[in-house]
Amino acid sequence: METILNWIAAHQQMIYIVVLMIFVGIEIIGKVPSVLHTPLMSGANAIHGVVIIGAIIVMGKAEADNYLALILGLLAVILGTLNVVGGFVVTDRMLEMFKGKKK
Amino acid sequence: MELNILTLCYLIGSITFIIGLKMLSHPASARKGNLVAAAGMAIAIAGTIFLYKDEAGNGLHNYGWIFGGIAIGTIVGWMAAKKVKMTAMPEMVSLFNGMGGACAALISIVEFNHLVHGYTVETGAAFFASLNGTTLLIIMLGLIIGSVSFAGSIIAWGKLNGKIKDFSFNGQHIFNIVLLLLIVSLAIYIVVFSPAQTILFFYVVFLLSLIYGVLFVFPIGGADMPVVISLLNSFTGVAAACGGFLYDNKVMLTGGILVGAAGTLLTILMCKAMNRSLKNVLIGSFGGNKAVATGAAKEQGLYKEITLSDSAVLMAYANKIMIVPGYGLAVAQAQHICHELEKLLAEKGVEVKYAIHPVAGRMPGHMNVLLAEADVNYEKLLEMEQANDEFSTTDVVLVLGANDVVNPAAKKDPASPIYGMPILDVELAKTCIVNKRSMKPGYAGIENDLFFQPKTSMLFGDAKKVLQDLVAEIKSL
Known part of the structure; x- marks a missing residue:
């Protein structure tokens, strides 16, 4: 029990962010029309590409002679970038079709 | 000073993600919302590359590798997204989602290797017991969720473009549940008891998660794929958030959890649009009654x-x-x-x-x-x-x-x-x-x-x- 309490106390900032973001995430897309479901999914898909930051940190910390870490890190950076760039561009293309057709 | 600027970059990134998602859910502002989020992402990435310092105050190195990776990813991602036909967009989203999941899983693997770097046979289980339990837990979570999301998205992609047909066997749902329980209990076993075979078990969990991802999506009918992609999308969000925990990085945590929560709600909304429950989509897979339905119609x-x-x-x-x-x-x-x-x-x-x-x-x-x-x-x-x-x-x-x-x-x-x-x-x-x-x-x-x-x-x-x-x-x- 004490370990759990200590753990919560040690990570309280993170836990607050998690709890608040869950509510924010649910709140902001609460009333989305079904027409926008797919672009919204695609946009959210691009946003979780933020995982690339972790990949960059992994890559930037790897020792120059640790080839496993370098290669896996490089792969992670490439995949993360694909997620970010591809995600935003596809979303933009989808939304482009709505151009000038707003209610 | 530099670190404070980086904190500011991350703050801006987090805010643009929230505003971007908000704008994306209204027809009039959707396109701008996407660009707002993209701009925030660019700021956060650039900030990380140039301003990041670890606890010891060292900056990042291997810039050649980083920029090389980003360049390749940008060119390929841009071309793929520009060239894809309108009809193929959902599978493209699924593919990009899988990339994000794979990225999260790879980060976990590298960090795990980093963590067990000093391991020798002599130190044995005592070495693993000395590891930070929280770190190991987060690494395991990122690995499992990322792998499931990656494998599942690739299957969803294959199904949507017709490369992969529906496949299911009797008792598959039971098998999937057993597999999932096995993955979870193995992960808990590693984190809590730190056995001498931790390294072996880690890769077993990785492999089982990939298999689970494949089997999870396999029996679900093609018409339900958008719902599945949306669900996997929120999985990847959570996997990204694990990275945020690992590096004490607020923008990854915000972005990841935001997508995880919004994605889950979106999945439920999509199900509602089809008047079906999520459970129905995941378990009552299409095609199960195929023989009955076609038989009746032939007459x-x-x-x-x-x-x-x-x-x-x-x-x-x-x-x-x-x-x-x-x-x-x-x-x-x-x-x-x-x-x-x-x-x-x-x-x-x-x-x-x-x-x-x-x-x-x-x-x-x-x-x-x-x-x-x-x-x-x-x-x-x-x-x-x-x-x-x-x-x-x-x-x-x-x-x-x-x-x-x-x-x-x-x-x-x-x-x-x-x-x-x-x-x-x-x-x-x-x-x-x-x-x-x-x-x-x-x-x-x-x-x-x-x-x-x-x-x-x-x-x-x-x-x-x-x-x-x-x-x-x-x-x-």
Whole structure:
């Protein structure tokens, strides 16, 4: 029990962010029309590409002679970038079709 | 100072993600919202590359590798996203989602290797026991969720572009649950008891997670893929958030959890649009009743065809026509010629409207996007409820490559896999012309009673070709 309490106390900032973001995430897309479901999914898909930051940190910390870490890190950076760039561009293309057709 | 600027970059990034998502959920601001989030992402990435310092105050190195990776990813991602056809967009989203999941899993693997770097046989289990339990837990979580999301997204991608067929075996759901329990208990075992075989078990968990991802998506029918992609999307969000925990990085945590929560809600909303529960989508997989449904329909396999000129006459002298577009229209890229037909008929004094089923096509909103591309007036697109009110006063319904969304079995046949899905009541109209390439069943793999009803006539052929011929035919009347 004490370990759990200590753990919560040690990570309280993170836990607050998690709890608040869950509510924010649910709140902001609460009333989305079904027409926008797919672009919204695609946009959210691009946003979780933020995982690339972790990949960059992994890559930037790897020792120059640790080839496993370098290669896996490089792969992670490439995949993360694909997620970010591809995600935003596809979303933009989808939304482009709505151009000038707003209610 | 530099670190404070980085904190500011991350703060800006987090705020733009929230504002971007908010704007994305309104039609008028959606496109701008996407750009806002993209700008925030660029700031956060650039900040990380140039300003990041670890606890010891060292900056990042290996810049060549980082920029090389980003350059490759940008070029490939940009080209792929620009070149992809409108019809293939959902599978593209799935593929990009899988990339994100794989990225999260790779980070976990590298960090795990880093963590167990000092391990030798002599130190054994005592070494693992000295590891930070929280770090190990987060690494395991990121690994499992990332791998499931990656494997699942690749299967979803393969299914949507037709490379992978539905596959299921008896007791698969039980098997999946057992597999999931095994993964979870193995992960807990590693984190809590730190056994001497930790390294081996870590890779076993990795492998099992990949298998689970594959088996999880395999039995789910193609028509439900958008829902599955949305669900996997929120998984990847959570996996990204694990990275945020690992590096004490607020923007990763915010972005990841935000997508995880919004994605979960979006998944539920999508299910609601199809009038089904998430459990129904995941467990009551399409295709299970296939044999029963096709068997019943074969007995009434009589349909009548209609010629082009007859259809042209029928349509040109109607008062009100309702067009029901579906995936066939998207595949044939017939949206422009469809708009032309609509204008031509309007000149002849016919009232033409489109009836849009929320899940027509391969993704919700697919038809709106497609018709908007062809400059069809937004006011002519009726949503399902409005359209259903108007079918009884409609003379001719023209179904263009739609199938399951007009299948009356969804209302009448409790044995049908799509039973309970709301449909467009095209039977209420006086006549119904159905354009299809052949009599093959639609995406859910079931027969459609509509085609065998006396009011219905079939007009076979590729949607674009048929529409072009129809336009020519009506012009010559």
